[in-house]
Amino acid sequence: MFDSMWFTIILLQLLPHFTLSVPCPGGCVCDTAGYIKCTGDITAVPPLDPTTTFLLLLNDTQIKLLRERSFQPYHLLLRLSMTHSSLDTIHPEAFYDAPQLRSIKLSSNALSVFPPKVFSELSNLEQLQLDDNQIVSINSGLFEGLVNLTELDISKNHISQLNADIFQSLTKLIILNLAGNRLRNLPGNVFHNLGQLKSLALSSNQLETLEIGLFDHLNNLLVLQLHKNRIREIPPQIFWHMPTLLTLSLSGNKLQYIPPRSFYYLPNLTKLTLYTNPLISLPDQLVGRMPRLQELYLYETNLVTLPRNLFANMTGLKWLYLHLNGNLTSLPNDLFCCLPKLNKLSLRGNNLLELHLDIFKDLPSLQKLLLNENKLRSLPEQIFRHNPHLQMLDLSNNHLMYLPGDVFVHAGALRVLSLSGNHWNCDCSIMGIAEWIQENPTIVNDLEKGVACREPYQLKDRPLQSLTLKDLHCVQTTYTPSTSVATKVTSSPPSLTIARKDTGTVTARVSASIVPFTSTSAVTSLFSPTAEESYIIKTIGYNNQPEFYNTIVLDSGPDIVHNNQYNGWVYLWTVPxxxxxxxxxxxxxxxxxxxxxxxxxxxxxxxYRLHKVMWTWGEVAVEGHYQRIITKSYSF
The missing domain is CATH 1.20.5 (Single alpha-helices involved in coiled-coils or other helix-helix interfaces)
Structure with missing residues (x-):
């Protein structure tokens, strides 16, 4: 017994050497694990050792025909791959006597038709890949008998239609790839037997409509790809029966409208793509509760605005791509109200003219913000006060003329800032941001591209970081008004202009020498400022040219609703x-x-009543006069 045990051990150790002694066919590479790879000028399945062949790769060969019972001798063969070859014909009994096959890959060949039931003997087959061929149509019985098939790939062919019962026997199918064909429509019940399906790819076809109930039986589906079709409309509630769905892609279609509540009952959705659709508007009730949604792509549309509650149910959103919408000029103030986890927000390439002070106030986790390629002229001073984690901000290629000097004071984590390609107006209002750039030169990553003055002409192309108060002839005084604001006139020309910085409108003209102060007796103001609402008065001039002398700029504070002059003072009436x-x-x-x-x-x-009374009295008087005349006539 001891000798027989040693004999067995020695035999097992020598077995690999015996298998290596079996000659490997020419043009093939063989190893002891039963892996055989053949390439080159092979025109038929070569003779192989049936006791060791588990995996056979016949890629890049000259095989054009699979003959009858080509794999009958190889009872241990489990996986077969014949790709990137000239294969165009398969004998009806090519796979007979090979029921043990688990995987067949016939990708990237010249196959156009299949014999009926050519795979019917492969009851153990789990994977069948027929992609990237020239298949025009598939007969109803092609997949009969594949009761254990879990993956079917017939993408990148020329299939224009499918029979309703084509997948009837594939009840265990998990992955179905039909992408890259020429499908124009699908029978409404074509997927009804695929209750175990988890991934369905229908992208890059020519679908124009989707039948009602098409996806009703796909209760376990995780991924649905419908992008790059010609879908013009989707039926209401078509996605309601897929509660496990994780990814839904509808991008690259012809959708102009989406029915209300189309995306209800998708609580597990993590990715939704709607980009590159000519969407004109979105309904107020579009998205149901989606706490797990992390990615939303909504760009390259014709949207003019967005429903204010669009993102209200997307509390888990991390990446929002809302760019390249050329008609989008404004956003609701509370559009991003409920996105506490949002990490990246792309608003680039829109047509935004301004942003509200509170637009980003509910985005405490925001780290990357793209605002480039819009038409923004400025930003509110406190717009980033609720974004302490903001690290990257792109403001390039806008129409920015100035920025408040304290606009980034709350963005302490800012590390990358882009400012090039704007219309900087280098008057005294630019000094705040110019000084900030001087103090933080490493944060602005495009200084070499030209963050420079656009106007006035005398300072054109002057880098902002090189500006000084002396260059702009600025004198700065800061004060906080308590009731009213007054400015003393002590001489005549040249004139001063009191203007609001944010609107540029002229409010009053006084003479060059001024003394700012606050008065409680002269005029009672309607304004009671907070600590942050203070005025900054600056007198500016350009290269000693009188026509540009002495403009008073009121940087912040309430709206000036009235002004008047009295005894040499200019009174500015304000109201919050x-x-x-x-x-x-x-x-x-x-x-x-x-x-x-x-x-x-x-x-x-x-x-009216007085007129009526007077008219009545007038009639009475006239009647009495005629009565007297008649009486006198009779008396004669």
Whole structure:
């Protein structure tokens, strides 16, 4: 017994040497694990050792025909690959007597037709790849008998239609790839037997419509690819029966509208693509609860605006691509209200003219923000106050004329900033951002591309980081008004212009020598500023040219609603846009307006009644006069 055990051990050790002694066919590479790879001028399946062949690769060969029972001798063969060859014909019984095959890959050949039931004997087959051939049509019985098939790839062919029962026997199918064909429509029940399907690729076809109920039985589907078709409309509720769906791609179609509630009941969706569609508008009720959605692609559309609640149910969103929408000029103030995990936001290549102060206030995790290639002229000073983790910001190729000097004060994590390709106007209002660039030159990554003055002409192409107050002839004074703002006139010409920096509108003209102060007795103002709402007065000039002398710029603060001059002072009447005083004044205005309307109506009513009374008295007087005349006539 001891001798027999040693004999067995020695035999097992020598077995690889015995297998290596079996000659390997010419043009092939063989190894002891049963792996055989043949290439070159081979025109038929070569003779192989049936006791060792488990995996056979016949790639890049000259084989054009698979003959009858080509694999009958190889009872251990499990996987067969014949790709990138000239194969164009398969005998109806080519795979007979090879029921053990688990995988057949016939990709990238010249196959156009298959004999009926050519695979019917392969009851153990799990993987069948027929992609990148010249298949025009598939007969209904081609896949009969493949009861254990889990993966079927017939992509990149010329198939224009499918019979309704083509996949009827493939009840265990998990992956189905039909992409890259010429399908124009699909029978409504073609997928009804595929209850185990997890991945369905229908991209790069010519689909124009989707039948109602097409996906109703795909309850386990994880990936649905419908991009790069010609779909013009989708039926309502077509995606409602796929609660496990993770990825849905509808990009590259002809969709102009999407029915309301189309994306309801998809709680596990993690990726949604809608880009490159001529979408004109989106319904207010489009997306249901999607707490796991991480990626949304909505670019290259014709959208003019977006529903304010579009992202309300996407609390887990991390990447939002909302760029290259040429008609998108504005965004709702609270559009990004519910995206606490958003990491990257792309708004580049739109037509945005301005951004609201609170547009990014609910994005505490934002790290990358792309705003380049829009038409922004400036940004609110506190726009990034709720984005402490912002690391990369692209503002290049806009129409920026200036930026508030404190616009990045709250973006302490900022490491990459792009500012080139803008229309910088180098007056005193530019000094804030110029000084910030001087202090943070390593953050601005495109200084060499030219972050320079566009105007005035005398400073054209002057780098912003090189500007000084002396270059701009600026004198800066900062103060906070308590009630009203007044400026003393002490001489005549040249004139001063008091202007709002954000609008550029002229408010008042006074003379060159000024003394700023606050007064509580001269004029009672409607403005009560906070600590952040202070005025900055700057007098500027350009190269000692009188026509550009002495403009007072009011950088921030409330709207100036009125100004007047009295005894050499200019009084600026202001009112806050929000707050108690604003509400009180608006209420008072409405009350006075209503009272005025009531008084006018009462006056008209009184005049009407007076006119009526006077008319009645006039008739009585005329009647009495005629009565007297008649009486006198009779008396004669």
């Amino acid at each position: 846009s929000t707050g108690l005083y604003s509400g009180f004044m608006m209420s008072l205005y409405i009350v006075l307006l209503v009272v005025g309307v009531v008084i006018i109506a009462a006056s008209w009513c009184a005049l």
